[in-house]
Amino acid sequence: MPTIRAPASRQTATLQVAVKCRPLTDNESRRSRHIIQVIDDKNVAVLDPDVSKGYLDLIQNRTKEKRYSFDHVYAPGCSNTDVYKNISPTVLGVVQGLNVTVFAYGSTGSGKTYTMVGSRNDPGLMVLSFRTIFDQIKKDDSSDTFEVSCSYLEVYNEVIYDLLEKSSGHLELREDPEHGIIVAGLRRIKVHSADKILELLNIGNSRRKTESTEANATSSRSHAVLEITVRRKQKGKYGSQVLRGKLALVDLAGSERATETNNFGQKLRDGANINKSLLALANCINALGKQNKKGLAYVPYRNSKLTRILKDGLSGNSRTVMIATISPADDQYHHTTNTLKYADRAKEIKTHVHKNIGTIDNHVEDYQRMIENLQGEVSQLKKELADKEHQLSVKPTEKAADNELSWLNVLSQETGENVQERINLQKALFELEETNKRNRMELQHLDGAIARPQVNEKDYALFQALTSRRQVILDNIRDNDEAGAGYRKDIELNESRRRQLQDMIEEATSNNGNRTYLQILSQYRLLGMNNAELQIEMAMRDQVIHNQRESLRSLWNILYRTGLNQKQILKLAAKQGLTVEGCPLPSSSPESAMQHGRLPPFMSFPSPQSQSSSSPSSCFFQQGFSTMSVLKNQHETPTICRQEHLSSYYMMSGCSPYSGDGKQWASGGSTPYFSTPETKSEQSPCSAERRTPYSGIEDFSRQSKDSCSRER
Numbered sequence: 246m247p248t249i250r251a252p253a254s255r256q257t258a259t260l261q262v263a264v265k266c267r268p269l270t271d272n273e274s275r276r277s278r279h280i281i282q283v284i285d286d287k288n289v290a291v292l293d294p295d296v297s298k299g300y301l302d303l304i305q306n307r308t309k310e311k312r313y314s315f316d317h318v319y320a321p322g323c324s325n326t327d328v329y330k331n332i333s334p335t336v337l338g339v340v341q342g343l344n345v346t347v348f349a350y351g352s353t354g355s356g357k358t359y360t361m362v363g364s365r366n367d368p369g370l371m372v373l374s375f376r377t378i379f380d381q382i383k384k385d386d387s388s389d390t391f392e393v394s395c396s397y398l399e400v401y402n403e404v405i406y407d408l409l410e411k412s413s414g415h416l417e418l419r420e421d422p423e424h425g426i427i428v429a430g431l432r433r434i435k436v437h438s439a440d441k442i443l444e445l446l447n448i449g450n451s452r453r454k455t456e457s458t459e460a461n462a463t464s465s466r467s468h469a470v471l472e473i474t475v476r477r478k479q480k481g482k483y484g485s486q487v488l489r490g491k492l493a494l495v496d497l498a499g500s501e502r503a504t505e506t507n508n509f510g511q512k513l514r515d516g517a518n519i520n521k522s523l524l525a526l527a528n529c530i531n532a533l534g535k536q537n538k539k540g541l542a543y544v545p546y547r548n549s550k551l552t553r554i555l556k557d558g559l560s561g562n563s564r565t566v567m568i569a570t571i572s573p574a575d576d577q578y579h580h581t582t583n584t585l586k587y588a589d590r591a592k593e594i595k596t597h598v599h600k601n602i603g604t605i606d607n608h609v610e611d612y613q614r615m616i617e618n619l620q621g622e623v624s625q626l627k628k629e630l631a632d633k634e635h636q637l638s639v640k641p642t643e644k645a646a647d648n649e650l651s652w653l654n655v656l657s658q659e660t661g662e663n664v665q666e667r668i669n670l671q672k673a674l675f676e677l678e679e680t681n682k683r684n685r686m687e688l689q690h691l692d693g694a695i696a697r698p699q700v701n702e703k704d705y706a707l708f709q710a711l712t713s714r715r716q717v718i719l720d721n722i723r724d725n726d727e728a729g730a731g732y733r734k735d736i737e738l739n740e741s742r743r744r745q746l747q748d749m750i751e752e753a754t755s756n757n758g759n760r761t762y763l764q765i766l767s768q769y770r771l772l773g774m775n776n777a778e779l780q781i782e783m784a785m786r787d788q789v790i791h792n793q794r795e796s797l798r799s800l801w802n803i804l805y806r807t808g809l810n811q812k813q814i815l816k817l818a819a820k821q822g823l824t825v826e827g828c829p830l831p832s833s834s835p836e837s838a839m840q841h842g843r844l845p846p847f848m849s850f851p852s853p854q855s856q857s858s859s860s861p862s863s864c865f866f867q868q869g870f871s872t873m874s875v876l877k878n879q880h881e882t883p884t885i886c887r888q889e890h891l892s893s894y895y896m897m898s899g900c901s902p903y904s905g906d907g908k909q910w911a912s913g914g915s916t917p918y919f920s921t922p923e924t925k926s927e928q929s930p931c932s933a934e935r936r937t938p939y940s941g942i943e944d945f946s947r948q949s950k951d952s953c954s955r956e957r
């Protein structure tokens with residue numbers, strides 16, 4: 246029997262922003278003045294660093310003193326445990342199936358690593374978090390079972406490395422509708438105690454890239470993300486379900502001004518890359534901070550790996566805490582006010598939190614497995630290729646052929662980059678279109694509200710507010726459409742370059758005599774391309790699943806509006822051959838469900854006036870209706886939406902979905918959309934536990950920073 250799952254209710258949460266000021270270091274106390282005044286636990290002032298200003302300047306307000314308010318402010322005497330006390334309730338949401346992100350943001354040497362990792366005497370937020378997670382699991386007296394796993398990665402020079410692998414290769418990011426952004430191939434180790442995570446954290450930190458810079462003797466050169474996942478299996482009335490909470494703890498690399506650090510060579514390049522990703526993060530914070538006032542603007546997550554990793558934490562499904570770290574020294578005034586400026590903007594950021602219940606990721610996992618197999622084959626071929634290259638290099642007579650082959654190699658590499666660029670462009674286009682779809686829905690609502698007659702002054706004021714909001718939305722739609730047109734053009738250029746490369750490779754392979762080598766080379770190239778194509782298909786499938794979820798939400802919207810009670814709906818569903826899981830239906834009216842916050846905000850009930858055929862509500866209804874027919878007839882027509890989406894996707898890229906090259910949707914056509922896997926292996930390829938010698942708990946941050954010399 247096919248199964249559908251009720252949508253999880255979403256809550257809007259605001260980013261929790263705290264400021265932590267570290268003490269002056271011994272060096273600083275000799276030459277610097279303390280300019281941070283913690284007024285109380287929520288307010289902080291940065292005093293004017295210039296002490297030469299007179300009384301007149303002060304009364305004429307010519308002072309550079311600045312005041313800020315945050316959720317929490319911690320004075321230099323506060324410990325990491327003091328900070329943790331306020332975020333502990335948020336962190337514990339992970340055990341209830343929520344996503345939580347905690348990140349430290351601040352200039353170099355301001356205390357980010359100290360806050361996140363800490364020392365033996367003052368353990369940081371990473372250590373305190375996993376300790377309380379395990380304590381909470383221990384305390385739980387329900388019949389639920391728990392499984393905790395952990396991963397640790399770093400982003401160095403825009404490349405992702407696995408800190409739990411001895412010699413990690415480059416890892417790639419992938420978007421998954423169920424789990425958000427994920428890192429393909431990242432090791433996830435099952436852990437049974439806080440000590441085990443501590444051991445892994447120690448090992449990871451010893452591999453992390455740090456350098457001594459002018460500004461900080463042990464400056465982190467990479468962004469590090471420790472992720473702890475808690476899977477909680479619950480047995481409920483309607484069968485068992487899995488809650489999957491994820492805690493991401495992020496220690497960012499140090500931002501710096503090149504002029505202050507006296508860096509050069511590799512260090513300067515590292516600094517430039519670090520600054521680039523931190524700038525990308527600042528730009529996202531800016532765009533998101535404005536969004537509340539300005540409607541849906543495009544947020545440039547794609548500009549760096551860091552912002553893509555933090556995407557969920559910044560706007561998606563996550564309760565997020567930002568700890569802005571500052572130094573009290575007067576010569577850090579500009580860095581401090583800059584950090585506080587972004588922290589102040591971050592207070593406006595909203596995320597949308599819901600429990601991660603169950604999973605529909607079996608389709609995506611099929612693809613992931615295929616990609617992993619392909620990657621295995623590609624690396625085997627790479628090895629064969631290297632062997633062959635070695636053999637050829639010892640035969641000088643074949644030098645000419647060698648040159649041609651290395652040229653061919655360059656072409657292959659360019660083809661790979663070309664495909665990767667196309668994936669990025671198309672995903673960016675999807676995101677833009679998604680943003681504008683929501684903008685247009687809001688516009689429809691606004692038009693409906695604006696059309697209502699104005700009877701009194703209050704109505705007129707509302708009319709004016711709605712009209713100016715409408716203008717903002719229109720501006721955003723126009724900007725996004727323009728950006729979309731740019732992406733489409735880039736996709737066309739990319740396609741034509743791809744054709745060119747293809748022709749050049751064909752010509753080269755037909756001219757060269759070394760058949761075996763060429764066969765391997767071209768097979769390697771083809772597999773690489775197939776791999777990339779599969780990633781595109783996965784992205785499309787992700788989008789389809791996302792669309793289906795939206796349709797499901799609409800379907801629930803309709804069910805709520807019918808006023809039927811839970812029993813009636815279950816009976817009706819059973820008649821249609823459907824099982825409903827985790828039914829969250831209100832026993833009373835849908836309006837009361839709305840009042841009690843059980844419906845997500847977008848599942849609004851239209852006012853009677855707005856129920857014309859063109860109103861958003863009817864649009865919901867039609868969408869829901871078609872979903873229903875898909876549900877009802879899924880055995881006969883299970884791929885309606887999939888093909889619709891596929892064709893629109895290919896229209897964009899100018900290809901046909903069935904190009905005769907066998908690249909069609911790979912899963913069986915009769916797979917029902919809304920089914921939950923009956924039996925699914927829980928053992929992921931990355932979940933195997935590996936034992937690593939425990940190196941002892943020292944001063945985590947210092948130990949890790951001192952012993953870092955990994956060359957990338």
Ligand SMILES: Nc1ncnc2c1ncn2[C@@H]1O[C@H](COP(=O)(O)OP(=O)(O)OP(=O)(O)O)[C@@H](O)[C@H]1O
Binds near residue numbers: 352464
């Ligand atoms: N709360 C604190 N108490 C005592 N010392 C601190 C505190 N916070 C930071 N420090 C010290 O300040 C110095 C810089 O801190 P840390 O390395 O954590 O900065 P960072 O922001 O991570 O720097 P980077 O971005 O360059 O990696 C270190 O010597 C650290 O021990």
